[in-house]
Amino acid sequence: MEFFADWHTHSKYSDGKGTIPENAEAALAKGLSELAITDHGPANIGTGVKCCETYFEIIDEVRTISERYPGLTIKVGAEADITGSDGSIDIPSEVRDRLDILIVGLHPYVMPASLEGVWSVVGINQLAGISRGGRERARVSNTKALKEAVYRFDVDFISHPNLKMPVDISELSAACAACDTAIEINTGHHYDKEVLVRAAVKTGVDFVVCSDAHFPASVGELQEGAAVLERFAVSGERVLNAV
Numbered sequence: 001m002e003f004f005a006d007w008h009t010h011s012k013y014s015d016g017k018g019t020i021p022e023n024a025e026a027a028l029a030k031g032l033s034e035l036a037i038t039d040h041g042p043a044n045i046g047t048g049v050k051c052c053e054t055y056f057e058i059i060d061e062v063r064t065i066s067e068r069y070p071g072l073t074i075k076v077g078a079e080a081d082i083t084g085s086d087g088s089i090d091i092p093s094e095v096r097d098r099l100d101i102l103i104v105g106l107h108p109y110v111m112p113a114s115l116e117g118v119w120s121v122v123g124i125n126q127l128a129g130i131s132r133g134g135r136e137r138a139r140v141s142n143t144k145a146l147k148e149a150v151y152r153f154d155v156d157f158i159s160h161p162n163l164k165m166p167v168d169i170s171e172l173s174a175a176c177a178a179c180d181t182a183i184e185i186n187t188g189h190h191y192d193k194e195v196l197v198r199a200a201v202k203t204g205v206d207f208v209v210c211s212d213a214h215f216p217a218s219v220g221e222l223q224e225g226a227a228v229l230e231r232f233a234v235s236g237e238r239v240l241n242a243v
């Protein structure tokens, strides 16, 4: 499996350590022809972009520097946070309309959209580790929130499902398959990717493999994802950023 794109990387505009040019140079060095800068949404406490207008600054910078990188298409996206069990996210429509890629993911430390989200997004996951019942409650709530987001918005893919926050992968993947949303294999974090692929593959959902790079050196480091997918006989046709 050969990859031509890495569609999930962070820059200094959120909690990445690299500049956009540094990520671009790293992508070219890895032989990629597409890169996406997908900084965290503003609700991500301590790691998100300062405000939604930051995405417009990123778009301007990418437009300015693009001609320095012939052969590389630089896309601008966001890794939106789930902020409520109704699938609310922290990227408003006026920003979404100007982005090339919308990723949605669950993160443990976010500013909820409303009082309801204080429990359904943050509290329920904080208590998930205490008992089996608590974990199951979190799993049901997390799965519902992600599915609602997939139904409500034009989501390109779900970042790292099952990382730290439990999700019913079969149920989520079925919803994604119906809505043309892909499931990410995230090579930037350690979690059980075999469990993820085993459940997702049966639903017919498409995959993407992304680095979630927070350092330029990690951009395009995707081989672990290829190895997992090949173990389950998933061919390149089902992997949107592979040939």
Ligand SMILES: [Zn+2]
Residues within 6 Å of the ligand: 079, 105, 107, 159, 160
């Ligand atoms: Zn993430």
Ligand SMILES: [Zn+2]
Residues within 6 Å of the ligand: 008, 010, 079, 159, 212
């Ligand atoms: Zn990320």
